[in-house]
Each structure stands twice: as structure tokens, then as C-alpha cells.
Amino acid sequence: MSEAPNLFAQQAKNRRQTAVWVAFFVLFFAWLGFGGDAALYYGSIDANGQAHYTVPWMGIVVTFIASLVAWNSWSRGPKRILWSTGAVELTTPHTTEEKQLLNVVEEMAIAAGLPRPKVYVVNDPDPNAFATGHGPETAAIAVTSGLVQALNREELQAVVGHEMAHIRNLDVRLMTMIAALVGVIVLLSDGMGRMFRGGGGRGLGALLGGRGKKVGGGAITLVILALWLITLLLAPLISRLMAMAISRNREYLADATGVQLTRNPAALAAALQKIEASETPTTSIKGGAAHLCIADPLGRAANLKEGRLADLFGTHPPMVKRITILRGMAYQQTKSAAPQA
Amino acid sequence: MILVLVVLLPIFIWIVLAYNGLIALKNQTVNAWKQIDVQLKRRHDLIPNLVSTVRGSMEFEKETLQAVIDARSKAMSGGVGVKDTVAAEGALTGALGKLFVVMEQYPDLKSSQNVRDLQEELSSTENKIAFARQLYNDVATSYNTKQQQFPTNLVAGLAKAQGAELWEIEDQAERAVPQVDLSLKPKPQA
Numbered sequence: 001m002s003e004a005p006n007l008f009a010q011q012a013k014n015r016r017q018t019a020v021w022v023a024f025f026v027l028f029f030a031w032l033g034f035g036g037d038a039a040l041y042y043g044s045i046d047a048n049g050q051a052h053y054t055v056p057w058m059g060i061v062v063t064f065i066a067s068l069v070a071w072n073s074w075s076r077g078p079k080r081i082l083w084s085t086g087a088v089e090l091t092t093p094h095t096t097e098e099k100q101l102l103n104v105v106e107e108m109a110i111a112a113g114l115p116r117p118k119v120y121v122v123n124d125p126d127p128n129a130f131a132t133g134h135g136p137e138t139a140a141i142a143v144t145s146g147l148v149q150a151l152n153r154e155e156l157q158a159v160v161g162h163e164m165a166h167i168r169n170l171d172v173r174l175m176t177m178i179a180a181l182v183g184v185i186v187l188l189s190d191g192m193g194r195m196f197r198g199g200g201g202r203g204l205g206a207l208l209g210g211r212g213k214k215v216g217g218g219a220i221t222l223v224i225l226a227l228w229l230i231t232l233l234l235a236p237l238i239s240r241l242m243a244m245a246i247s248r249n250r251e252y253l254a255d256a257t258g259v260q261l262t263r264n265p266a267a268l269a270a271a272l273q274k275i276e277a278s279e280t281p282t283t284s285i286k287g288g289a290a291h292l293c294i295a296d297p298l299g300r301a302a303n304l305k306e307g308r309l310a311d312l313f314g315t316h317p318p319m320v321k322r323i324t325i326l327r328g329m330a331y332q333q334t335k336s337a338a339p340q341a
Numbered sequence: 342m343i344l345v346l347v348v349l350l351p352i353f354i355w356i357v358l359a360y361n362g363l364i365a366l367k368n369q370t371v372n373a374w375k376q377i378d379v380q381l382k383r384r385h386d387l388i389p390n391l392v393s394t395v396r397g398s399m400e401f402e403k404e405t406l407q408a409v410i411d412a413r414s415k416a417m418s419g420g421v422g423v424k425d426t427v428a429a430e431g432a433l434t435g436a437l438g439k440l441f442v443v444m445e446q447y448p449d450l451k452s453s454q455n456v457r458d459l460q461e462e463l464s465s466t467e468n469k470i471a472f473a474r475q476l477y478n479d480v481a482t483s484y485n486t487k488q489q490q491f492p493t494n495l496v497a498g499l500a501k502a503q504g505a506e507l508w509e510i511e512d513q514a515e516r517a518v519p520q521v522d523l524s525l526k527p528k529p530q531a
Contacts, residue, residue, distance in 0.1 A: 096454075096457055096458060096461055099458065099461055099462075100461055100465075103461065103462075103465035103468075104465075106465070106469065107465060107468045107469050107472050108472070110376060110380070110469050110472045110473050110476065111472035111473075111475060111476055112476075113369075113373065113376075113476050113480070261472075263475070
């Protein structure tokens with residue numbers, strides 16, 4: 001396969017970027033918990049240089065609660081997403097189209113060397129598809145009924161290949177994890193913000209006005225506390241932006257891996273074009289599952305444009321860019337195949 | 342003593358890792374081959390069904406049908422090696438392809454729900470064979486590359502690694518791009 005180096009290069013690049021983002025997420029998470037402790041620690045240093053606040057209670061409590069909440073939404077996330085879209089599992093096919101869908105999914109599972117994921121159908125006329133789950137063994141692929149009708153077999157295969165790529169690259173695991181993490185960060189930021197605005201305010205005032213002022217620790221306390229409060233306020237926004245950035249990168253990677261499975265970039269380009277051409281939003285798929293879909297179900301403007309703002313707020317890369325990349329791959333394929341024929 | 346350990350331990354760890362990596366790839370290759378086998382068997386099982394369904398309406402195409410039946414029995418009794426299997430299955434793919442082309446000329450066959458379902462089943466099986474082959478070739482290539490590359494080739498003998506044969510398309514007819522005739526002229530009967 002002469003196009004293989006190109007695909008692998010793209011995969012490697014996407015993987016590196018994602019690793020950086022996830023590390024950033026974890027650090028951010030740690031800062032929310034232990035940053036507050038740091039402020040309290042430096043604030044509690046008295047004139048003798050003795051710290052009275054030595055056990056990082058805030059970090060411990062935050063870690064405990066966060067783990068619980070994250071575990072809960074991690075283990076129930078995929079089911080909740082499927083439920084929220086009204087997806088119905090396709091077990092016994094009745095029509096030729098349904099048989100074809102199951103066959104196509106099985107073919108792509110074979111190409112990826114994975115067990116066949118569960119297949120769900122969302123009753124919605126707008127063509128769209130998504131994958132979710134914890135890993136290849138428990139993953140599910142959902143397509144709208146509109147997708148099955150609008151695409152031919154090759155294009156359906158390309159879309160299913162894209163979703164299978166999400167599963168093989170463990171994007172489904174990552175996205176489920178990130179959804180859980182973002183949920184926790186939003187929750188924590190809300191909860192802690194309320195605590196400080198309310199009863200906690202007195203404690204904070206005592207901390208700032210008390211012993212802290214006498215020594216050098218005071219300045220550090222103030223700086224850390226200010227930074228920490230700012231992150232606390234911005235946390236929900238920043239974590240959502242980070243989730244979007246990860247989701248965007250993953251779409252390019254899934255396009256590339258999906259094509260590696262089908263060896264047919266032109267079909268995916270054609271499928272994306274058909275999906276984009278239907279302007280009606282996918283009404284069954286709400287915000288919670290939007291970032292999982294092959295194309296933004298809400299039809300938001302940010303995903304259509306290129307540029308800084310779209311790069312920040314879009315959950316999906318611009319279609320034009322994706323189709324252009326795929327067309328390039330298709331061109332390379334025909335060019336390298338031509339001399340042999 | 343400690344110095345010797347410090348030098349030898351990483352080498353030992355590397356040997357273990359390289360050895361295990363090779364074994365994992367070897368098993369993946371074997372498994373990928375089994376996946377092809379599963380699909381080939383499925384194709385063999387589907388063909389009698391197809392033949393009995395279309396036989397009634399295809400009186401004139403006796404030799405096309407017979408070619409499929411012959412190719413099937415040959416593929417089923419065929420050898421064990423990669424080369425033999427590839428040759429026999431390639432012949433079967435060619436015979437089936439011919440049958441599908443001929444079937445296109447029978448409108449009552451094309452409109453039958455039963456035949457359409459069977460055709461979807463068979464073309465899906467053809468795809469599955471192709472994708473299983475693709476996976477096998479990919480896995481076998483990375484296995485072959487790994488055991489030839491330095492320094493993994495040093496432990497290749499230890500892991501009893503041998504080059505895996507790729508499934509290459511031998512049949513010229515299968516390699517060629519299919520010609521699609523879009524003119525509406527009546528076809529000359531061969």
C-alpha cells in the first residue's frame with residue numbers, strides 16, 4: 001500500500017496531540033484539588049515558619065468525590081447516550097437494508113480485527129452516525145435511519161469504517177472518559193465556588209487577614225489563591241474547550257484510520273458530502289452526544305468555518321477541510337495504482 | 342558483580358520483551374489466517390443455496406453454474422498451504438464473479454427478494470474475505486518486518502519465527518480493473 005506512510009504519519013501526529021491534551025486535562029484536575037491546599041498551606045505558615053495546615057484535605061476530599069462521580073458517569077455514560085438519542089438495537093434484521101447494515105458493520109469489524117460491535121438505529125431522517133462504549137468489546141455503533149437511506153453500500157461502509165476507527169483507536173473510551181471528567185470539573189467548580197461565596201468566605205478572610213500577612217508566605221498565598229480562584233471560575237469553559245479540541249483531532253484521525261480499513265477514501269468523501277448537503281439538524285441527537293457524531297448534528301456555524309474561532313469552539317473540523325484531505329488521499333491512490341493497470 | 346548485573350539486566354529485559362512481542366505477532370498472524378478460513382467456509386456453505394435458487398431460471402447457463410460448483414469442490418478439498426488455498430479460492434472468486442455478471446441479464450432473478458438477499462449475503466462474504474485478507478496481510482507484514490529488523494532479528498530464532506506468506510492475488514483476471522460497458526448495444530453472445 002503506497003498510501004500507507006501518509007496515513008500512518010497522520011495517525012502519529014494526531015496521537016501526539018491527543019496525548020498532550022489529556023496530560024493537560026489531568027494536571028488541570030490536580031490543580032483544582034491541590035492548588036487550594038497549596039494556598040491554605042502557605043497561608044497557615046506562622047511567624048516561626050511553621051505550617052499549621054499540613055494535610056491536603058481539600059485535595060483528598062476533591063479526589064474522592066471526583067473519583068466517585070467520574071466512575072459513575074464513566075460506567076453509565078455510553079448507555080445514557082444511547083438512551084438519550086432513542087437508539088434501538090438492531091438484532092434481527094428484517095429488510096435487505098438492515099441486513100446490509102449488519103453485514104457492513106461485520107465487514108469493518110473483520111477489517112479492524114475486532115469483535116463486531118452492537119448496532120443501533122436512531123429513527124431520524126437526517127443522516128448521521130456515532131460510536132460509543134468503553135472499549136472494543138462493549139462498543140456500539142449507532143446510525144440514523146436517514147443515513148441508511150441516503151448512502152449507497154460503499155458510502156455506508158466508509159461511514160461505518162470511520163466509526164470502527166473510533167473504536168479501534170480507543171476514541172470511544174477516551175470520549176467517555178472525557179465526558180465524565182468534564183462533568184466532574186463543572187460540578188466541582190460549581191460546588192466550590194458556592195462554598196467560597198457562602199460560609200467559606202469568613203474562613204478565607206481569616207486566612208488572608210490573619211497570620212499570613214506577617215511573613216513572606218503571604219504573597220505566595222495571595223498569588224496562588226488568585227490563580228486558583230480564576231481557574232475555578234474558568235474551569236467549566238476551559239474544560240469544555242479542551243474536550244472540543246480533543247474531539248476535533250479525533251475526527252481527522254478517524255477519517256484516516258477508517259480509510260485504512262476500507263482503502264476507499266473517495267467513498268468517505270462522497271458520504272461526508274451527502275451528510276453535509278442535508279442541512280436539517282439531527283433532532284434526536286442532543287448536545288450530550290453531539291461531539292461523538294461523524295458530523296455535527298446541531299449544524300452549528302462554528303463547525304463550518306475555518307479559522308481561529310472555529311478551531312476553538314467547533315466539536316468537528318470543517319467539512320471542507322476533511323473532504324479535501326480525503327480527496328487528496330484518493331488522488332494519491334489512483335495515481336499510484338495507475339501504472340500497474 | 343553489581344556492575345555485571347546492571348549491564349545484563351536491561352539486556353535480559355529487552356530479550357524477554359522482544360521475544361514476547363514476536364510471539365504475540367505470530368499468534369496474531371495465525372488468528373488473522375483463521376478469520377479468513379471462517380469466511381471461506383461460510384462462502385462454501387452459501388454456494389449450494391445460491392445454485393439451487395438460480396438453477397431453475399438459468400437453464401442456458403449450465404457451464405457457468407458448473408464452473409462455480411467445480412471451483413467450490415476444488416476449494417473445499419484444496420491443500421492446506423497459503424499458496425494452494427489462494428489459488429483454489431481465487432478460481433472460486435472468478436467463477437462466482439462470472440455468475441453474478443450473468444445473473445444481471447435475468448430480470449426475474451434480479452427482482453426476486455430471495456435472490457437479492459442471497460446476493461447481499463454473498464457479496465458481503467466476498468467483502469469479508471477481502472477484508473480478512475487485508476488484515477492478514479497487514480499483520481503478517483508487520484510480523485515479517487519485525488523478525489527481519491535489527492535488533493529483533495537476534496531473537497527471531499529463539500522465538501522460532503518464520504516468515505509468513507502473504508495472500509497475494511495471483512489471478513490476472515482478479516487483479517485487472519473490471520470493464521464496465523455503459524453502452525446500450527445488445528451484447529454479443531459468447
